[in-house]
Amino acid sequence: MNKLRTGAFHTGMILLSLLWLGPVLWVVVMSTRSFDDIAAHGVGSLPRSFTLDTYRQAWTDGGELRALINSMVVTVPSVLLSLGLAAMAAFALSRFRIPGRRTILLLMLAGNLLPPQILLIPVAKFSELTGLYDTLWALIAVQVGFGLGFYTFVLHGFMRDLPGEIQEAATIDGAGTAQIFTKVMLPLTRPALAALGALSFTWIFNDLLWAITVLRTDDNMPVTPALLGLQGQFVSSWNVIAAGTVIAAVPTVAVFLRFQRHFVSGLALGAVK
């Protein structure tokens, strides 16, 4: 009986896993098929050819290299800046009696909960006004501004729960506010920072809406919106589109695999309280 149940569990779960991993594997396999193979047998058939030229086409002709560079130029500073600023705010708000600190914190969180649609037009107009429109600066700025509230809220919760004695000891030893922040609090907050870092990396890297709102030129597009362009450029070359898709997915998968534990605990941060 027990054996039967174990068997049913594994059979069911393997089928389900296949449903989840199958489409992904299919695309990976398709990215190595030749154009003629797909044209002759359709995208639903098993592979009868092998080529890696698709990756070269997506990489150079399709402009994925350029797009990946744009993505990195946006994502890395955005993550660092927003976490840095959020850590500063969280530190001040959680460890000091700042008047109205709770209101400030909730206001900042509320900003992050807004549907972005209400911000799109004003943000596009504001970046035109400041001359930032269609530059990566605009995208970095809006990513930092929009993400800040949530990161501050999470880091605040984390810092608030750190024991006060550590800060007192540092104060007695003559450490100033800045030193307590950089030498004591930041190192202690590392698990939360790592979790949020992994999460925000994928969020910003995967973003489509903000990119197509503040950017116009194809050459400026990060890899997520560029993937949609690639689809227009290689209309029926499904193998090249598949290769482009794989390339666009690799960075976030890499971050996930490297920071797996942090990533999952980051997602759970808000859930368990």
Add this chain to the structure above:
Amino acid sequence: MTATISTTSVTPIRRRRRSARLSPLLVAFVLVPFLVESIWVFWPALQGFWFSLTRWDGMSPPAFVGTDNYVELAGDATFRGALVNTVIWLVLFGGLSVLGGFGMALVLQKERRGVGFYRAALFTPVVFSLVVTALVWRVFYQPDGIADTLLRAVGLESLIRPWLADPQTALYAVILPALWRQIGYVMVLFLAGLKAIDPALHEAARMDGANSWQRLRHVTIPQLKGVNAVVLSVIVIDSLRSFDIVWSLTKGGPYHSSELLSTYMYSTAFQSLRLGYASAIAVVIFVLALAVILGYLVRAFREEA
């Protein structure tokens, strides 16, 4: 923002955790991030409400028209369709991802052989962007793609249709990939919640002779109250924000059959250049999200207290 600067000396022992000294540095620590968010979020949000009361093409200055845009919305069939689709989206995408995610979390909560792999499999799509997800599923829906091949294999050719180009199926064909990606995410939230439940509660219930259904109903679900609230907020906010997957797969078409409020707002703003009207749609989205946002904030407020 009323951060005052005082220089009371610190009395660490009596005043645990917080010293009363507010240096200019601390004020800057709060002010700088707050200003950044003000410039890119608070101020634009206020402008958004104002724009919704104007007629504006983006070139000439906005002209105040009062509530004209909202009156027009009330009679706009496309808007009504998008509203209905958004509700369908909320119910199907939201409801099924909660059910699926919770179910998977229950099945996979106990550590046993293979569970790590299954969890990872279900979680994999979460790290992909929605555009990547869309392209993966486009292959699935292609004429002669995987969906058609599978249907042919089981003799159901008659069901085959251009899934994304048929107004009857487009919306559901878009929901499916969105679900595929969301279930793993919801599962992780519930797994974390389940892990936090004290096993002694289950043990006690079992001693009292409760069967597994009763334990689920009377121990697990009540214990997950906090997680449920978070998941619910996340789902509603995510549903109302959903844009990428629809934009990548159908752009709201064909004939607005998969149009959501978010995609209608975007195309009205940046393709039809009716910025005032689009702002009014954005305000509607905001109003729909408001109850959930407030609920979330009230919870957060209580936690901070």
